[in-house]
Amino acid sequence: MDLTQIIYASRPFGFDASVLSNLLVDARRCNARDGITGALVCRRDIYLQYLEGSDRAVRNTLERIRRDDRHVELVVHHDAPSHTRLFSDWAMLHDPAHSWTWSEAEVADGALDRALPADFLNVFLGIAQRQ
């Protein structure tokens, strides 16, 4: 099956446990409906999300997410076709970023702006492997 995978980063606006849990409820409900799977890395300074599904579903979802006022400064870092799902069992896996590539200091220093699409993909390949 032809799939699209997209990774974006954004900055949380009003990040706390209840915002995060509401957001995951929304995401999982919509994604189950739309045939989307993926993972969301969350920390107080960043959301990093991987979405996979049909091209149309992924792009429609990204546009809804872009308009969401629970985050700002959304930047797409990876957008590519794929043939297999990394997170086929997950409407949206939640990863609290405990063992994560970039520290808060590095993110604040612009590390994401200097990273390559492959670096972002590797984050999620690692998360998928640990499942």
Ligand SMILES: Cc1cc2nc3c(=O)[nH]c(=O)nc-3n(C[C@H](O)[C@H](O)[C@H](O)COP(=O)(O)O)c2cc1C
């Ligand atoms: C960081 C973040 C991740 C989100 N992830 C998803 C997602 O994976 N799928 C989804 O449908 N909505 C996701 N949402 C929620 C959407 O922005 C939106 O609220 C939801 O799709 C419902 O859309 P609607 O209010 O237009 O019906 C996310 C929002 C944020 C802030």
